[in-house]
Amino acid sequence: MPLTAAGELIDKLASRDDVLWPRDAWPAMKFDRPLGVGARGGHGPVRYFVEAYEPGQSIRFRFSAPRGFVGMHGFDVVEVAPGVSRLRHVLEMRVEGVARISWPLAFRWLHDALIEDALDCAEAHSQSPTDKQRQSWSRPVRVLRWAARYLR
Secondary structure: OOHHHHHHHHHOOOOOOOOOOOOOOOOOOEEOOOOOOOOEEEEOOEEEEEEEEEOOOEEEEEEEEOOOEEEEEEEEEEEEEOOEEEEEEEEEEEEOOOHHHHHHHHHHHHHHHHHHHHHHHHHHHOOOHHHOOOOOOOHHHHHHHHHHHHHO
């Protein structure tokens, strides 16, 4: 996928035209205003604000919840060869307090599955619609998603 097309995936996050975030299977990413530095929002119980944004290149979100998530996550795109780019998710976080338990037991599994689905969306967007297929979730992810429906 060309760099500009991959960069558009970042730029369209949380918009009506978002094809990166797997909102059909996960809580939608939403913000209090259009994507830009200072926009506040998140997905499900995970809250953050846009700390840095370079359109077409990268975005960084600083965690504000759940309690004990200290750090950031984001996406960036780099050109690895002419017409070929790499979309990458970055997570730089430490956990404190109760998050020392909730991260390894639940959030990590769900986070990894959500990001794999997002990267599958990016890949599917760069291919013909007939090549599109989502990987199945691991047993821990299926159990946690099932439990989450009944704990709401």
